[in-house]
Amino acid sequence: MGTAAAKSQTLSFRNQSSPSPVANPPPTLASCSLPSLLSRNQALRNGATGEEETPSVKEKSVPAVMRSFDRAKIYVKAGDEGNGVVAFRREKYVAVGGPSGGDGGRGGDVYVEVDGAMNSLLPFRNSVHFRAERGGHGHGSMQSGAKGEDVVVKVPPGTVVRMSGKNNVLLVYPGHKGLLLPGGRGGRGNASFKSGTIRWLELELKLVVDVGIVGAPNAGKSTLLSVVCAAKPAVANYPFTTLLPNLGVVSFDYDSTMVVADLPGLLEGAHRGFGLGHEFLRHTERCASLVHVVDVSSPLPDLEFDAVCLELKLFNPKLAEKPYVVAFNKMDLPEAYENWKSFKEKLQSHGITPFCMSAVKREGTHEVICAAYELLRKSNKTRWNMKLDLDCKIYTDDELAMKKVWHDSSDNSGVSRMKKMSTDSFKWAEWK
């Protein structure tokens, strides 16, 4: 691993500009209710004697502007087929021309393609309908109708496409293109006059990151990110400074880089939707490793640590199994000295060796990030080699079979189909 200081570039997850790191919290935060753990810590810090404040729990959900657009629902419709035509050949010196009706053209298909330049599902906020063009109608003289134009739905890397009510899941990476819905296959007999399929699809963006920084609010997660790479997340001395994940690229060498995400603080009950963290916990699902930042200067760092671990576990047990680094932060403060030794012993008894750092003073941060990189290397996972489903199988088997029949037919003139249909109908009549 290279020892060069982390020089880096920044990926911005937000589409709006970051708020400046001012000391006064925005008014909306005043209404944010904190759970028992935080209020207890705050009370202890303020010298209160243990009387518990009852946090005012507000049922209101996170305002839309504070959400990142990482979930969307879109309506896709494959193009209808063009109608086949019934026509007969009329030509001089040809006594019985026979049928010469061309097929209807195929309806346009709906594709999904990953656009590396996109980093959120924000474009789907206003435009949710994607319709492929219908196929042209057939003509006489065995002329088939034109194929309808396809529609390509562009999504950011790491998007999961889900069909409502079904388990069809698709993970996509830059440049990956797949067929979501095939268009109608051109009209022939009555049985084939089937319209282009319509679907409501759910899109979910799971950030493509290598290392996630997690921890309780105000632990110093954003400060750590700002120190190890060129990202400039908002840092302030109040909980929930970070409302959306911040991404940064840490580069150790030419070919060894990793994408690090600083996630909003986690609270007790985050898995049930308390605070903001749960909105973003799913982004950690694809991380190879986690950095768990603990503010050791707080009166109950071990409780904070346990609460965050429990939230991760309750959200997804697989998260708790991910390799992680524990970083004791704010070691420059005198309060940290009182806590860190006993806390360290407790962790060591569980086989965890924590790192000590002071993110503000940039001490010990390099070791933490190197340890996270080491875990990433050991896990042998990169951002893109997670489970990838190369073939989009969003459409059902019936549709696939249908698609095959029509595609594989080498002779797709209206005449041969009409002949085939008439033979079929004869058979059917005999069977009846």
Ligand SMILES: Nc1nc2c(ncn2[C@@H]2O[C@H](COP(=O)(O)OP(=O)(O)OP(=O)(O)O)[C@@H](O)[C@H]2O)c(=O)[nH]1
């Ligand atoms: N003394 C000291 N203060 C620190 C250290 N690291 C961070 N802080 C301060 O702690 C406060 C919170 O830091 P942030 O980086 O915003 O914490 P966070 O975990 O991102 O907080 P949220 O985004 O609200 O969850 C800021 O005032 C920082 O200056 C440290 O090592 N020592």
Ligand SMILES: [Mg+2]
């Ligand atoms: Mg933060």
